[in-house]
Amino acid sequence: MRRNRKGMKLTCLTVLLLAMFISACSGGGGTAEPADPKPADPGKGEVSSEPVTLKFWTIALQPKFNDYFNKLITEYEAAHENVTIEWQDYPYDAITQKLLTSSASNTSPDVVNLNTEFANQMGTKGALVDLNEYLTAEEKAEYFDGIFDSTVLGDKAYALPWYTGTEVLFMNKKIVEAAGLDPASPPQTREELADWARTVKEKTGKMGYALNLVTKLLTIDGIPILNEDKSAAAFNTPEMAATVENLKKLMDEGLIVKEDSDLGKQVQFYSAEQTAFVLAGPTFINFIKTSAPEIYENTVAVSLPTGKAGLRLSNSMDLVVPSKSKHPKEAAEFAKFITNAENQTAFSKEANTLPSTKKSVEDPFFTESDGSLEAEAKLASSQSLDKATDHMVGVPNASDINSALARGLQDMLLNGKEIQATLKSMETEVNNILKQ
Numbered sequence: 001m002r003r004n005r006k007g008m009k010l011t012c013l014t015v016l017l018l019a020m021f022i023s024a025c026s027g028g029g030g031t032a033e034p035a036d037p038k039p040a041d042p043g044k045g046e047v048s049s050e051p052v053t054l055k056f057w058t059i060a061l062q063p064k065f066n067d068y069f070n071k072l073i074t075e076y077e078a079a080h081e082n083v084t085i086e087w088q089d090y091p092y093d094a095i096t097q098k099l100l101t102s103s104a105s106n107t108s109p110d111v112v113n114l115n116t117e118f119a120n121q122m123g124t125k126g127a128l129v130d131l132n133e134y135l136t137a138e139e140k141a142e143y144f145d146g147i148f149d150s151t152v153l154g155d156k157a158y159a160l161p162w163y164t165g166t167e168v169l170f171m172n173k174k175i176v177e178a179a180g181l182d183p184a185s186p187p188q189t190r191e192e193l194a195d196w197a198r199t200v201k202e203k204t205g206k207m208g209y210a211l212n213l214v215t216k217l218l219t220i221d222g223i224p225i226l227n228e229d230k231s232a233a234a235f236n237t238p239e240m241a242a243t244v245e246n247l248k249k250l251m252d253e254g255l256i257v258k259e260d261s262d263l264g265k266q267v268q269f270y271s272a273e274q275t276a277f278v279l280a281g282p283t284f285i286n287f288i289k290t291s292a293p294e295i296y297e298n299t300v301a302v303s304l305p306t307g308k309a310g311l312r313l314s315n316s317m318d319l320v321v322p323s324k325s326k327h328p329k330e331a332a333e334f335a336k337f338i339t340n341a342e343n344q345t346a347f348s349k350e351a352n353t354l355p356s357t358k359k360s361v362e363d364p365f366f367t368e369s370d371g372s373l374e375a376e377a378k379l380a381s382s383q384s385l386d387k388a389t390d391h392m393v394g395v396p397n398a399s400d401i402n403s404a405l406a407r408g409l410q411d412m413l414l415n416g417k418e419i420q421a422t423l424k425s426m427e428t429e430v431n432n433i434l435k436q
């Protein structure tokens with residue numbers, strides 16, 4: 001209960017601050033705004049020759065990556081003699097609040113690291129610069145299409161993709177081969193994965209895999225959470241009912257564990273060889289390496305099978321330029337520099353992340369393997385980026401909507417609630433959340 005009350009307070013504070021910030025950006029709300037220099041016309045003129053200081057904010061990258069960023073900033077400043085970069089780093093839980101309050105008080109940073117969910121929330125409210133005005137077609141094409149398009153709303157691009165991540169399919173090679181399946185020809189779709197799980201069940205008695213019952217299960221099957229203008233729920237459809245029916249059937253067959261399983265539980269099932277597969281990011285490797293080293297040695301990684309939407313979900317960090325930046329043109333140039341292919345490749349090698357630029361994955365770092373599970377997972381995930389897109393809701397109270405949908409999935413899949421009635425109830429709850 002204490003955690004819930006704390007979460008509600010944080011949500012309310014975030015929504016309140018966002019409302020204040022949006023009002024300030026739009027000039028609405030009847031509050032007199034202090035005279036604020038208008039941003040330079042982004043599409044015209046040259047980059048200012050006057051001294052410019054850009055405030056650059058990142059999330060939880062200091063002190064581990066100080067050397068990388070200090071070198072990068074020194075290089076940029078040497079090539080742009082009139083530009084000074086002031087780099088500050090904040091914890092993930094603090095940066096959104098700090099951004100909202102600083103922007104509302106006209107002390108906005110110029111280039112900010114946000115995840116796609118929050119970038120979309122701010123973009124829909126006009127709180128970010130449309131970066132289309134600073135990007136050529138060639139520059140846009142450097143990024144993987146689905147990841148770049150994750151922050152394109154309407155015809156406006158509100159962020160440049162930076163480092164990212166995708167899940168892969170980990171398989172217990174011993175169980176798979178005992179079932180007569182070939183790990184070298186892995187399943188490509190969720191339907192094929194279900195077939196593999198069914199064969200494993202029939203031949204070995206093991207279950208296929210465990211799932212966390214979360215909103216992304218809708219996205220992988222192409223089911224929209226909200227309508228286009230994000231004013232109402234859009235998931236109460238026959239397609240959604242079919243997705244739930246299919247998951248329920250797989251659970252009833254014992255192919256998917258009939259339990260809401262976070263990563264910790266998935267590791268437990270897999271470590272005990274109760275399941276043959278895990279769908280997870282590279283973090284899983286560290287857990288399995290520690291908890292069950294013999295299972296780690298017997299695990300292989302392949303690209304994640306796709307759902308009906310034919311995509312794989314990424315979880316990207318982006319760079320945005322707040323609309324209250326006083327130097328949007330210079331800020332956009334710096335954001336492009338940080339996220340270009342050369343610098344993303346270098347950062348991936350430092351941080352062991354995935355890049356969002358196509359050319360980066362041509363580097364041997366992403367094409368060559370030493371045969372370790374870590375290297376195989378990196379190859380499998382980097383080869384998945386051509387079908388990657390970010391999962392997000394894109395409204396300020398996204399966490400409340402995600403919670404409502406997760407509860408609904410649990411009711412339908414675990415608690416025996418009737419599907420159509422539950423979907424209707426979930427739709428009503430989400431619409432009420434959107435009105436708050």
